[in-house]
Amino acid sequence: MKHLLVLHKFELNREIxxxxxxxxxxxxxxxxxxxxxxxxxxxxxxxxxxxxxxxILPLYKDWQKLNFKTFKNNFENLNIKSYFIKVKFLSKIPISGKSIIKKVNSSLKSGKFSENPEKIIYIEFIKKQSISYYRIFIIPNNYWEKFKMLKQDSNIEIVLENPEDKEEIKDFLRLCYIFNLPLNILTNKNITNLINKAKEEAKGIPYEKFTLNINKKLDGIKIGFSINSKLDENNLKKFYSENKNNKIILIFGNEKFGLTQNLRDKLDYSFRLTKETKKPLRASHALSYVLGLID
Known part of the structure; x- marks a missing residue:
């Protein structure tokens, strides 16, 4: 059987x-x-x-000339309980991925479309000498996404106050997505353009599934961080172990000025991170550090 091996992008020797x-x-x-x-x-x-x-993508049908009358026949006898369809164009072809997915869906006589499928139907299109071709892969889910983690609901919410830098927002977007945490940005300015630019650069995040709020009311135990706090990270770990069933809000200020006086006064607890007493961690580094402590 033939398989397409999709390799990681780090440096490697194919012959080895x-x-x-x-x-x-x-x-x-x-x-x-x-x-x-x-x-x-x-x-x-x-x-x-x-x-x-x-x-690892098992090949179901090798390259064939594109003819929509026969294209749909490839899927009529497939017996799949649940599936997801992915389409990739290796060349510019005057058809859309949505139209291909619609044709495949209408051809399948069994199974249902699912976000967590048994199999992925992956179709590639290419044009050679003005002729369009396609090939089809039918892929078990564990071959498509080897280390898929089931994301669990968390009792933690992340707050970033008054961000002024695109990179800062981008770092928080990535971390919150990776750890499946909602992000709430507090601001008294219109930073829509800044957020949109950060989203554009933080590629790979499905924002339709990501929780991003602006100026949402803080409802939970409010936790901040300062090099001047009496409580240290050991106190933080103890606090978290005793409050895993409570809603916890981890609050971070921007890189330049930290938290505003108004928000500092609303904190329920404040903790000191690391043994450094002069230079604080950057906000995104502090978030990474905290998540490592309480994991």
């Missing part, structure tokens, strides 16, 4: 990788076709967790 694969799959053959194709009759799970490999 091929030899590593051959040690596990002794009949492995390779060729390039808009990516590295592996052909083997052995169990592909043997190489699933090679660090160089991001995804």
């Amino acid at each position: 990788l091929k030899n590593k694969i051959k040690e596990r799959l002794n009949d492995a053959k390779f060729y390039e076709d808009n990516g590295l194709i592996l052909e083997t009759s052995k169990d592909i799970d043997e190489i699933l967790y090679f660090e160089e490999i991001n995804q």
Whole structure:
């Protein structure tokens, strides 16, 4: 069977990788076709967790000329309980991904569309000498996303007060998305453009699933951080272990001025991070540090 190996983008030697694969799959053959194709009759799970490999995509139908009358026939006999459809254009072709997904959906006689599917139907399109071609991959979910983590609801909310820098907002967006935490930005200015620029650069975040609030009322135990606080990080860990069932709001000021006097006075607790007593952590570094402490 043929598989497209999607490799990680860090530096790697393909010849060394091929030899590593051959040690596990002794009949492995390779060729390039808009990516590295592996052909083997052995169990592909043997190489699933090679660090160089991001995804393994089993090939269902190799390149065929695009003809919509026959295109839909590829999906009529598929028996899949749940699926998700991904489309990629390797060349400019005058069709849309949405129209392809609609055609595939109408052809499938079993299964249902799902955000957490059994299989991913992945279709690539390319144009060669003015002729459009496509190939189809049917991929088990664990081959598509090897280390998918089920995100759990958290009792923690993150607040950033008066950000003045795009990079600062971008760092908080990334951290909050990674740890599945809602972000609430408090500001008395119109920073819509600043937030939008940060969103554009913080790529890979599905904002339709991400909770970002502006000036939401603070409802929970309000926690701040200062090098002048009496309570240290050991007190913070103890506090969190005793309040895991309560709503906790971690509040950070901007890089230049920290928290305003008004918000500092509303804190329920303030903690000191690290042993440094002169130079505080940057806000995003402090957030990373705190999440590591209470994880």
